[in-house]
Amino acid sequence: MDVKMSNIPAKPVTLADWLSLLESRHFKTIDMGLDRVVQVKERLQLQFDCPVIMVAGTNGKGSTCAMLESILLRAGYKVGLYIKPHFLDFNERARIGGESASDAALIASFEAVEAQRGDISLTYFEFTTLAIMHLLAQAKLDVVILEVGLGGRLDAVNIVDADVAIVTSVDIDHVEYLGDTREKIGFEKAGIFRAGKTAVCSDPVPPQSLIDHANAIGADLWLLGRDFNYTGDKQQWNYGGRGQRRNALGYPSLRGANQLLNASAALAALEALRDRLPVSAQEVRSGFVMMDLPGRFQVLPGQPLVILDVAHNPHAAATLAQNLDNMGFHPYTYAVFGAMLDKDIEGIVAQLKTRIDHWCLTSLPLPRAASGEQLQERLLEAGVHAEPGPDAQSSILSFDSPELAYANALSRAGENDRIVVFGSFLTVAGVMAARKSGFH
Structure with missing residues (x-):
C-alpha cells in the first residue's frame, strides 16, 4: 500500500x-x-x-x-x-x-x-x-x-x-x-x-x-x-x-x-x-x-449458511473441500474468493471447483493481489466453465471488493444454499467488516 x-x-x-x-x-x-x-x-x-x-x-x-x-x-x-x-x-x-x-x-x-x-x-x-x-x-x-x-x-x-x-x-x-x-x-x-x-x-x-x-x-x-x-x-x-x-x-x-x-x-x-x-x-x-478463532472454517448462524475460511493455498483448500463435503446437502454453493497473485490459484481452484456452483470473485486492496478479472482467467485455465446457471447469471462474476462480491452471493443464494468466503485474509476481513456494519 x-x-x-x-x-x-x-x-x-x-x-x-x-x-x-x-x-x-x-x-x-x-x-x-x-x-x-x-x-x-x-x-x-x-x-x-x-x-x-x-x-x-x-x-x-x-x-x-x-x-x-x-x-x-x-x-x-x-x-x-x-x-x-x-x-x-x-x-x-x-x-x-x-x-x-x-x-x-x-x-x-x-x-x-x-x-x-x-x-x-x-x-x-x-x-x-x-x-x-x-x-x-x-x-x-x-x-x-x-x-x-x-x-x-x-x-x-x-x-x-x-x-x-x-x-x-x-x-x-x-x-x-x-x-x-x-x-x-x-x-x-x-x-x-x-x-x-x-x-x-x-x-x-x-x-x-x-x-x-x-x-x-x-x-x-x-x-x-x-x-x-x-x-x-x-x-x-x-x-x-x-x-x-x-x-x-x-x-x-x-x-x-x-x-x-x-x-x-x-x-x-x-x-x-x-x-x-x-x-x-x-x-x-x-x-x-x-476456544475461539475467527476465519478457520467458521460457520455463521442463519440462512443461507455462511462459512469463513482463510484457505489460501492448495493444502488448505483440500482441507476446506473435505470440510464442505462433511456438511451435508446444499442445493447450491456460492464462493466469494480473492487471493494474492503469487498464490497457486489454479491449485486452490482445482481442490474446490467440483464443490462450487457460482463464483463471486473479488479484487483486494493490495498491489500484489489478483484482480477479479485475473482470477477469472485463472479459473477458466483451471477448467471452471463459465456457463449460465439456473438463475440465468454466469457462474463466474467479478467484483471490485469483497463486500460487493458477498452482496451479490447473498442476493442470489436461496435459504438452503451456502456461501463460502475463502482465500486471502483480506477476503474474509472484507466480509466480516460488511457483516459488522449490518450487511447480512
Missing part, C-alpha cells in the same frame, strides 16, 4: 498514524534476514523471563496457537499471544490474558522501538513484531506464544529462542522465499528449532530435511506417530505422548478435518512443559471447548 509521506504526521500520535508510517517506510514489503532485527532487539534488551512456545507451519499454526492460549488461560496462567494477520483491528495481533492490547500499550512499544532503531530500516512486519514482543516482555507473563509469519529460519519472530518450537504442517507456499519443494520449505521451518529444546512436528509425513536439521543441531524432536499420537471416535478423542495420556477429550470447537493434528501438537508442547506449566485434564477439556 503506497502512502504519501505528506499525509502522515512527523511524529505519529494515533495507532493508525503509526501503521500508515510503517507501511510507507521500507523499500520492500518482505525483506528476509535477521541481522537488522537482531540489532534493534539487542538495543531494546528484549528478553522473556518465562517459557516461550513458537509455532510455524504452512497451515494450522493459528489454530494451534489459539488452542494453547485457551488451555493455558483456563489453567489460570497469564498468557501473552502474538498472532497474525488481523481481520478488523491491528490490536488483534497482540493479546494479554485473552484480551487484545490497547492502542496506548501498542503506541508505547512502537515509540520504544523507534527510539532504539536509529538508522536501521525495518519492514512493517519487522517493526511491529519487535513492538509486540516488547509489549509482551513488559507484561510479566507466565507464558508467551508466538506465531511465525513466513517460513521460520529468517522470520523476524525467530530472534528469540523458544523453549518449545512447533511445526504444524509443511506444504508448498511462498515459493519465491522458501523454495519450491517440501524439503526446502521443511528446512526453513525447522529453523525455529533450538539445540537441547523440544521441537514438535505434527505433519504426518515430515520432510527429511526437517528431521535431519533437528538431529544435526541436537533438538529434542517429537514426531507424530512416533512420540505422540491421537485416536478417536465420533464422540471423543484421546492423546498419547511420551509419558502422558489425555483421555475422553471433547473435540475442539474449531471445526475441520485437521484440528486433531493441531490439538495433538498443542498437547505435546504442554507435555514437554508440564513441570513448568502444569495443566489439569479438566483445563485441557474446557480449553478445547471454549
